[in-house]
Amino acid sequence: MAFLDVTDICKQQQDGFALQHISFSQKEFQKVAIAGETGSGKSTLLKIIAGLVQPDSGSVFFEGEKVIGPEEKLVAGHPGISYLSQHYELPHSLRVEQVLRYANTFSGEEAEKLYEICRISHLLQRKTNQLSGGEKQRIALARLLSGSPELLLLDEPFSNLDMVHKKVLKSVLHAIGEELGVTCLLTSHDPLDTLSWADEILVMRAGSLLQQGTPKQIYQQPESEYIAGLFGDYNLVASESAAILGLTPDSKSIKKSILIRPESIKITPEDGIAATILQSRYFGSYHEVDVQAGNISLTLRTDRANFAAGDTLCVQVVAEEVRFL
Numbered sequence: 001m002a003f004l005d006v007t008d009i010c011k012q013q014q015d016g017f018a019l020q021h022i023s024f025s026q027k028e029f030q031k032v033a034i035a036g037e038t039g040s041g042k043s044t045l046l047k048i049i050a051g052l053v054q055p056d057s058g059s060v061f062f063e064g065e066k067v068i069g070p071e072e073k074l075v076a077g078h079p080g081i082s083y084l085s086q087h088y089e090l091p092h093s094l095r096v097e098q099v100l101r102y103a104n105t106f107s108g109e110e111a112e113k114l115y116e117i118c119r120i121s122h123l124l125q126r127k128t129n130q131l132s133g134g135e136k137q138r139i140a141l142a143r144l145l146s147g148s149p150e151l152l153l154l155d156e157p158f159s160n161l162d163m164v165h166k167k168v169l170k171s172v173l174h175a176i177g178e179e180l181g182v183t184c185l186l187t188s189h190d191p192l193d194t195l196s197w198a199d200e201i202l203v204m205r206a207g208s209l210l211q212q213g214t215p216k217q218i219y220q221q222p223e224s225e226y227i228a229g230l231f232g233d234y235n236l237v238a239s240e241s242a243a244i245l246g247l248t249p250d251s252k253s254i255k256k257s258i259l260i261r262p263e264s265i266k267i268t269p270e271d272g273i274a275a276t277i278l279q280s281r282y283f284g285s286y287h288e289v290d291v292q293a294g295n296i297s298l299t300l301r302t303d304r305a306n307f308a309a310g311d312t313l314c315v316q317v318v319a320e321e322v323r324f325l
């Protein structure tokens, strides 16, 4: 039996949206991210797992015990599961220390360690209206963790955070897993947040689970253009162009397109496909270059800087990294 078992969850909403037969499981300490465009049903699924929304059918089992929905019991949910909403609130005009004291079941030393892990030790004397969004979020997180959950559900924890607060939250989440032994399941629509963090990614669209795999599988072998687009830029080339690009499709393949990530196109000194540069854009650590090779338009990434529109060069596609769709 898995740590978390989500089995055949369906949920119809008033606006016609429906979660459709969602099943997956999560092992203890496995980091799982649910990705998908806005409105794909990530939050609804997370709330069902937390026991805050009643599914129409299907069940959630946590450590073998059924998670009770709000229509089945007055106190819904499971004591081992905590949920941090996108729209969490802290009580107004209290000092942080007071907010945390009310929720805390830890000893002084344990509480101090928790505040250190959440990077809020320096904020304890502040009032809740004297905090940034990222600080408020880490206090809400510490408040939840002081109830000693085993599974933490985080709904879009990285949205509305600037780069600095995002980085802090990422290391806090890492420490929550490593030092407190809490398993995390989070939702995010940003690939940069999920690819580097998760052991397993679930991709949703319009209430359905489309693909499940490791970050590398999802990034390099997406099962559709939608999934490819969620995790980064890509080139889509007609499969008739395979031979020109030095690629060999599966002989039985009836697939129409070749999906090529920009970094899977390399500039080579020779032995490549001749291409003309159309445009180059600077992104700090790399340049994005649009090239035309015969009737094929491609965008590639390189750290080389000496490009001008009209120049010619040779490019090669890394065959192991392309996907026929």
Ligand SMILES: Nc1ncnc2c1ncn2[C@@H]1O[C@H](COP(=O)(O)OP(=O)(O)OP(=O)(O)O)[C@@H](O)[C@H]1O
Residues within 6 Å of the ligand: 013, 014, 015, 017, 036, 037, 038, 039, 040, 041, 042, 043, 044, 045, 156, 189
């Ligand atoms: N309480 C509710 N009553 C009726 N419809 C709802 C309710 N909550 C969500 N929905 C609808 O269910 C669908 C899925 O919403 P949900 O918030 O689960 O998606 P999401 O993937 O988390 O999106 P976002 O990233 O924008 O939060 C949407 O069409 C939404 O309008």
